Amino acid sequence: xxxxxxxxxGTLLLLxxxxxxVLYFTVGPALDASQLAALKILGIVAACxxxxxxxxxELTGNNSQMDKLWSILxxxxxxxxxxxxxxxxxxxxxxxxxxxxxxxxxFNFARKGAYRLKFWEGEEDYRWAVVRSGxxxxxxxxxxxxxxxxxxxxxxxxxxxxxxxxxVSMSSDxxxxxxxxxxACLMGCFIIWETVADEQQWAFQTKKxxxxxxxxxxEELPSPYNLGFNTTGLWGRSRHPNYFxxxxxxxxxxxxxxxxxxxxxxxxxxxxxxxxxxxQGSSALGEEISGGKYxxxxxxxxxxxxFIPGKKYVVES
Numbered sequence: 001x002x003x004x005x006x007x008x009x010g011t012l013l014l015l016x017x018x019x020x021x022v023l024y025f026t027v028g029p030a031l032d033a034s035q036l037a038a039l040k041i042l043g044i045v046a047a048c049x050x051x052x053x054x055x056x057x058e059l060t061g062n063n064s065q066m067d068k069l070w071s072i073l074x075x076x077x078x079x080x081x082x083x084x085x086x087x088x089x090x091x092x093x094x095x096x097x098x099x100x101x102x103x104x105x106x107f108n109f110a111r112k113g114a115y116r117l118k119f120w121e122g123e124e125d126y127r128w129a130v131v132r133s134g135x136x137x138x139x140x141x142x143x144x145x146x147x148x149x150x151x152x153x154x155x156x157x158x159x160x161x162x163x164x165x166x167x168v169s170m171s172s173d174x175x176x177x178x179x180x181x182x183x184a185c186l187m188g189c190f191i192i193w194e195t196v197a198d199e200q201q202w203a204f205q206t207k208k209x210x211x212x213x214x215x216x217x218x219e220e221l222p223s224p225y226n227l228g229f230n231t232t233g234l235w236g237r238s239r240h241p242n243y244f245x246x247x248x249x250x251x252x253x254x255x256x257x258x259x260x261x262x263x264x265x266x267x268x269x270x271x272x273x274x275x276x277x278x279x280q281g282s283s284a285l286g287e288e289i290s291g292g293k294y295x296x297x298x299x300x301x302x303x304x305x306x307f308i309p310g311k312k313y314v315v316e317s
Contacts, residue, residue: 023267035170038084042077042167046160049073054152056120063132063147064124066155068114071105073156074098077163085170090180094166094256097187101249104191108198127285158278161271162250168268169260179259186252193234194245200233201242224315228294237309239287239300243279244307250275283307 031039053065078095085091109115113123137143208225212218224231234241250272257268283306291297296315304313 019270019273023265023270027263027265027267029168029262029266031167032171034084035167038081038170039167041080041084042160042163045073045076045080046156050152050156053156054148057147057151058144060120062120062122062124063128063151064114064122065120066151067109067125068119068122070155070159071102071109073159074163075102077160078166081163081166081170088172089176090169090172090174090256090260091166093176093180093184094169094253097184097191097253098163098166101187101191104195104198108202111202127282127289130289131285158271158274161268162253162275164268164271165254165257168257168262168266172260172262174259174261177259180256183252183255183259186255187249190245190248190252194242194249197234197241197245200235201230204230204232204235227296227300227315229290229297229300231300231304231313231315234309236313237304237311239304239306240279240283241309243283244309247272247276247279247307279307 049066049069053069057063057065075095075098078091078098082088082091082095116122131137131146132143137146204225208221208228211221211225218228219226238244254269254272257266258264262268287297287301291301299315300313304310
């Protein structure tokens with residue numbers, strides 16, 4: 001498997017961060033007083049979340065604190081914006097869709113054991129352990145800096161920025177129109193797509209692990225479970241159909257800002273763009289791990305597109 005290019009990903013992330021203020025000052029729209037007041041509230045929530053994620057993550061060694069909040073914060077952000085904006089139809093529609101997205105994603109993460117009554121516990125995303133074990137983080141302070149700036153601060157900022165289309169739409173007097181209808185339909189369809197993908201993955205992994213726990217070896221399992229990774233349903237046409245849907249959801253969310261009359265291009269697109277960059281790195285890391293575990297994964301990668309669905313996968317003989 002091709003190793004993830006960490007310096008390249010860092011450069012892309014840095015460039016993405018620079019793009020945000022450039023877009024704001026060049027294509028607008030400028031925020032008015034009410035939007036700035038709402039942004040201040042959102043910023044306080046995001047800062048508190050970042051502090052929580054860093055402190056709890058460092059004290060417990062569980063760096064999935066932000067993972068637990070990822071699906072919850074956009075719900076809070078969009079409803080704060082809707083309330084500050086007078087509960088206009090467009091803002092309420094955006095908040096409702098963000099809520100549906102968040103409930104579904106929270107449920108999917110919860111059934112993997114992520115949440116506990118002791119809120120600082122729960123199942124940690126397996127990828128963090130892999131990243132921590134890398135040569136770049138042999139020194140404890142190096143990981144602490146990564147935890148602070150990337151996991152806690154950057155990811156909290158990114159989640160906040162994905163909701164910026166609602167913020168720029170807040171002061172719009174444009175009625176809910178056909179562009180908003182398209183955005184709502186697309187976002188709804190991609191939420192369904194992501195739900196189906198996650199259900200297919202859950203069903204596959206649950207059955208695979210049930211057979212493995214019965215004492216059977218991976219190569220002894222019936223096809224396609226003997227591969228170790230899912231190639232059924234949407235996963236036979238895209239290596240990451242859930243990631244494809246997730247990126248598309250927030251790209252669709254951006255379309256609402258166009259319906260609000262802010263123009264085809266405005267600075268609130270930065271959240272969707274940053275999310276796309278993040279998933280390039282996240283998917284590359286996941287594939288590096290899978291490639292090291294499953295002999296047939298490289299052939300799968302050669303045959304199936306990473307995100308956008310393509311031809312159905314056929315197991316190489």
